[in-house]
Amino acid sequence: MALFNADAMLAILTGGPWRRLLTGLLGVALVLMLDTGRRPAPAPRAEAVAAPVLASAGLVLQASGAIPMPVNTPAAHASSLLALPKDHAASLMAFWFAGARESAPDVQIAASQFDRASGRWSPARFVLDRQALGADLGFAVRRLGNPVAWLDPQGRIHLFVVATGLGGWAAARIVHLRQRTGSDLAQLSFAPMQVLPLGWLWNTSFLVRNAPLPLADGGMVLPVYFELGIKYPLALRFDAAGHYLGASRISARRHLLQPSLLPLGPSDWLALMRDQRPDGRVGVARTQDGGHSWQDAPDLALVNPGSAVASLALAPGQLLLVHNSLPGSRHRLDLSQSVDGAHWALAQPQALVEGQSGQEFSYPALTWADDSLWVSYTDQRRQIAWQRFAAPALRP
Amino acid sequence: MDSTALLTAWEACQLPLLPDLSGQSLARQGLWAAVLGGGVGWLAYDWSRRLRLALLVTVLVWVALPGTASVSYWLGLAFKAPSLSSGLLGLFWLVKALRPSPPDATELAGPAPWATALGWLAVLLGWLLLLDLLALLPVALYGWGFGTPALGAVCLLLLAGWMRWGAEPAAWSWLALPAVVLLLFVLTRWPSGNLWDALLDPLLWLGLQLRWLWARRGRRA
Numbered sequence: 001m002a003l004f005n006a007d008a009m010l011a012i013l014t015g016g017p018w019r020r021l022l023t024g025l026l027g028v029a030l031v032l033m034l035d036t037g038r039r040p041a042p043a044p045r046a047e048a049v050a051a052p053v054l055a056s057a058g059l060v061l062q063a064s065g066a067i068p069m070p071v072n073t074p075a076a077h078a079s080s081l082l083a084l085p086k087d088h089a090a091s092l093m094a095f096w097f098a099g100a101r102e103s104a105p106d107v108q109i110a111a112s113q114f115d116r117a118s119g120r121w122s123p124a125r126f127v128l129d130r131q132a133l134g135a136d137l138g139f140a141v142r143r144l145g146n147p148v149a150w151l152d153p154q155g156r157i158h159l160f161v162v163a164t165g166l167g168g169w170a171a172a173r174i175v176h177l178r179q180r181t182g183s184d185l186a187q188l189s190f191a192p193m194q195v196l197p198l199g200w201l202w203n204t205s206f207l208v209r210n211a212p213l214p215l216a217d218g219g220m221v222l223p224v225y226f227e228l229g230i231k232y233p234l235a236l237r238f239d240a241a242g243h244y245l246g247a248s249r250i251s252a253r254r255h256l257l258q259p260s261l262l263p264l265g266p267s268d269w270l271a272l273m274r275d276q277r278p279d280g281r282v283g284v285a286r287t288q289d290g291g292h293s294w295q296d297a298p299d300l301a302l303v304n305p306g307s308a309v310a311s312l313a314l315a316p317g318q319l320l321l322v323h324n325s326l327p328g329s330r331h332r333l334d335l336s337q338s339v340d341g342a343h344w345a346l347a348q349p350q351a352l353v354e355g356q357s358g359q360e361f362s363y364p365a366l367t368w369a370d371d372s373l374w375v376s377y378t379d380q381r382r383q384i385a386w387q388r389f390a391a392p393a394l395r396p
Numbered sequence: 397m398d399s400t401a402l403l404t405a406w407e408a409c410q411l412p413l414l415p416d417l418s419g420q421s422l423a424r425q426g427l428w429a430a431v432l433g434g435g436v437g438w439l440a441y442d443w444s445r446r447l448r449l450a451l452l453v454t455v456l457v458w459v460a461l462p463g464t465a466s467v468s469y470w471l472g473l474a475f476k477a478p479s480l481s482s483g484l485l486g487l488f489w490l491v492k493a494l495r496p497s498p499p500d501a502t503e504l505a506g507p508a509p510w511a512t513a514l515g516w517l518a519v520l521l522g523w524l525l526l527l528d529l530l531a532l533l534p535v536a537l538y539g540w541g542f543g544t545p546a547l548g549a550v551c552l553l554l555l556a557g558w559m560r561w562g563a564e565p566a567a568w569s570w571l572a573l574p575a576v577v578l579l580l581f582v583l584t585r586w587p588s589g590n591l592w593d594a595l596l597d598p599l600l601w602l603g604l605q606l607r608w609l610w611a612r613r614g615r616r617a
Contacts, residue, residue, distance in 0.1 A: 139472025
């Protein structure tokens, strides 16, 4: 019979333009049906979690010091702070990369947690190394760096790290991991969920640095950036389970990186960014539709010596920014405050830290936990320093 | 369907649908096996069958070894995973390598118009994706690769090729290549969940341009 004859079948399907059109359209319909049939439900509009109403009379330094380092580890950099729930034994956790030096083959991701009962940081331990990550991913990882942590609504810790391919930071990819075991530091380990697909050229040259912006739907927006000669910032959205929902480009300029997101309202956010130019200022972009689209805004008056910034909204109209404030140097780190995100002044006359010219205090991180503002930063690339501030309420 | 429902459906079609990590890992090994095996088949097409098979088995075993012993572990460091197109092309040459005798001259003849058109489209796509990566395009082309609209556009382009050349049996295998890629992609989302990564990888893109340059040099000589 003709139907069971392959040549005859092909002749039926391809003979004449109308038959080809029909078979072609059927093929297109099949592919599109298979695609749309598996699509997830759309995410709700992105709205930032409202900052707590906290009318504060100012910040008072309560404690400071250095977070313990893993044994025999001389270098540390790029800390990230994660506030923990009130029922956890620890107030917060800090993650950073540590090893012989930045980009050394022995660099791993270290972590420590601040114990509420004792009021001290726990001994640090390594929670991720490149060999274990490579084994889980199925391909080699050359170097690790820049951990950024997020706690999802189910209380699971997610970690985003830079994992490089062949070629140093220029070959960086962002790996998304989620805790594999309990969140107590002694048992904490991570399993990779995804290497975030961000670019076509072997998915390279994308890095993460600053904390995510929590959303009202339980998800978050993770600020990242591209760095291969030119630099540009991006915002990646994730749902409450940590599934990647897409990216939007924050700025059209090609000298800004390491964005830090600051909510002015549910859908009105700023991105404050490091400027790579020699006479740079803190760069600004703004979205008024929850990160769907961004517009460049005038730079802040604040000097930026090509150095990372970190920002936090304590309350509507009470915005904080930690930044290196002197041209061409990272030896002074300041805390500034603003009502509108455009005009900034020092929150306190004395610097958070000021050393001598040539010294480095940089890559700050901020979080709010246990009614306190926590700041961490790289201290001379040898350790991670921290400071805790109380925020006494304004008297009525 | 009101406008809100339409907008909701449109937004749902843009969301990334990523493959799970374990599947990606298997796919990566399989794709490298196909590409490297196909490379053997292509390079050694006129060697003795015994030698071809020995080389093929060696390469495939090297890919299949676990962990750091596998060549795909190290290729992934630099090149992540090949595209589905590269995998299928590799599979084509791998199968040829298993044949008892080398292919005849007509199989190795220069590309026909449909193959040339496909090649040029791939080269153009690669340049656009590179410009997009360097933020030189006004649109987020790579991001479009996660959505149904881009898939639909590629389907329509393929349909145009089918209408133009579908009457010629010699064109069927060339038109079948992107069709199979699209079908595999929607079923598996390999290698990365992005359509452009499934259609084209940078090594294939470079290879197409090198092949064109080599052919031009050959014609001038």
